[in-house]
Amino acid sequence: MDTSTTETRRHRAENNLRVSVSPWCTSTSEWRVELATPADDAALRRLVADNPIPGSITLGFEREPSYFLGCGTMGHFWQVAIARRLPGGDVAAVASRATRPLFVNGHPEEVGYLGQLRVDGPYRGRWLTARFLRGLEQLHADGRVAGYLATIIEENHQAYGLFVSRPRRHFPTFREVTRLCTLALLVQAPQPERHQDYEIDRGSAATLGEIVAFLRQHGSARQFFPAYTESDFLDTPLTRDFRVEDFVVARHVAYHSRLYTVSPKGEEAFHDRLDRRLPYVEIAAL
Numbered sequence: 639m640d641t642s643t644t645e646t647r648r649h650r651a652e653n654n655l656r657v658s659v660s661p662w663c664t665s666t667s668e669w670r671v672e673l674a675t676p677a678d679d680a681a682l683r684r685l686v687a688d689n690p691i692p693g694s695i696t697l698g699f700e701r702e703p704s705y706f707l708g709c710g711t712m713g714h715f716w717q718v719a720i721a722r723r724l725p726g727g728d729v730a731a732v733a734s735r736a737t738r739p740l741f742v743n744g745h746p747e748e749v750g751y752l753g754q755l756r757v758d759g760p761y762r763g764r765w766l767t768a769r770f771l772r773g774l775e776q777l778h779a780d781g782r783v784a785g786y787l788a789t790i791i792e793e794n795h796q797a798y799g800l801f802v803s804r805p806r807r808h809f810p811t812f813r814e815v816t817r818l819c820t821l822a823l824l825v826q827a828p829q830p831e832r833h834q835d836y837e838i839d840r841g842s843a844a845t846l847g848e849i850v851a852f853l854r855q856h857g858s859a860r861q862f863f864p865a866y867t868e869s870d871f872l873d874t875p876l877t878r879d880f881r882v883e884d885f886v887v888a889r890h891v892a893y894h895s896r897l898y899t900v901s902p903k904g905e906e907a908f909h910d911r912l913d914r915r916l917p918y919v920e921i922a923a924l
Contacts, residue, residue, distance in 0.1 A: 664776060671772075682701070683702060689759060691791050693794060712734065713738035714737065715737045716735065717777060718735075719735065719777065730757065730758050733753070734751075736750065736751045736753075738876070739864070749783055751786060752774070755797075768809070775810070790802070802814060836890060837888070839886075840883050841884070850870075
């Protein structure tokens, strides 16, 4: 990757970080839990790279070239908490907290998300997770949200046992909501067009309002669907590098035809006829 591009992106991430950093800190004689700063970027990238998610398929969630660059995609407000080993100050654990509006029971509501919880290998088994969660509880006291969503990879048995099946008494209560399946696109040779009653087009600035209205109308029927606004697609960190033109819009068109008839008296006539199927829009993003 071009070095100038990397430095530009890191600078953008640091600008975003200044919005969410506050003078919050809690410490003991052995640990200090506080909000990360741009100076911690390299240590955070090293930590997540060295600690992939276990399972039959090991998953690594690396954050190159900048840890903070991806934080804006999690919500309009976000924080990154870290635990430092004293007295040296090595970063031993990290977790992120973000908030964004989602549909809850059909209505937009600010909801939190907890993610990227990683404890470095040498520091596991020292009750560090418990200390870390107590620090996150203090951040929650700002009252931004009433609760949080979190995801656990199905074969991450250690995390599932720690938070769900065998939680510690002083841990936050985690309740299983549903299972998520990762979708994949099956790449095949182009197929002949089958639906002649659809018009396929790319999104544009002119149709952005219609697209967002569609997402909100149908998304409100889905629990925890993002409550998007038009501004979310106008070069914001939430949809970083996503363009309005990346939407694919399918319109169900109504056909107009002319019917030719001959009456019993031999009178000829043309009748305009409109197919009464209601047009609608289907949205996809590539």
